Amino acid sequence: QVQLVESGGGLVLPGGSLTLSCAASGRTFNRYTMGWFRQAPGKEREFVAAIGWSTGKTYTKDIVKGRFTISRDNGKNTMYLQMNSLEPADTAVYYCAAGNGALWDTEIGAYDSWGQGTQVTVSS
Numbered sequence: 001q002v003q004l005v006e007s008g009g010g011l012v013l014p015g016g017s018l019t020l021s022c023a024a025s026g027r028t029f030n031r032y033t034m035g036w037f038r039q040a041p042g043k044e045r046e047f048v049a050a051i052g053w054s055t056g057k058t059y060t061k062d063i064v065k066g067r068f069t070i071s072r073d074n075g076k077n078t079m080y081l082q083m084n085s086l087e088p089a090d091t092a093v094y095y096c097a098a099g100n101g102a103l104w105d106t107e108i109g110a111y112d113s114w115g116q117g118t119q120v121t122v123s124s
Contacts, residue, residue, distance in 0.1 A: 002113040009118030022096030038092035047106035093117040
């Protein structure tokens with residue numbers, strides 16, 4: 001199994017930016033799809049973006065497309081989520097995940113390894 005640790009969350013003003021990081025270790029994960037999910041209070045966990053670890057191809061949810069960018073650094077075994085023009089509706093716990101599913105498979109069940117989450121709060 002892959003071990004995942006998120007960092008980079010915090011409090012940011014509306015319109016601000018944050019970059020989340022996800023450090024991966026454990027089993028060889030270069031065959032994996034890596035993803036970001038988020039869960040707002042009282043809501044279900046939802047897909048945000050995914051990247052093929054070996055291909056670098058990405059898939060981003062429409063609601064954040066143009067504002068959020070997913071990327072990875074193979075040498076550092078780290079995935080990133082650059083978030084710009086943040087809105088209060090982006091407030092959530094953000095989770096990184098790894099799985100064997102297709103890049104466009106946004107279901108939680110497609111991922112079998114999860115980080116502990118990092119809180120992002122967008123508020124004035």
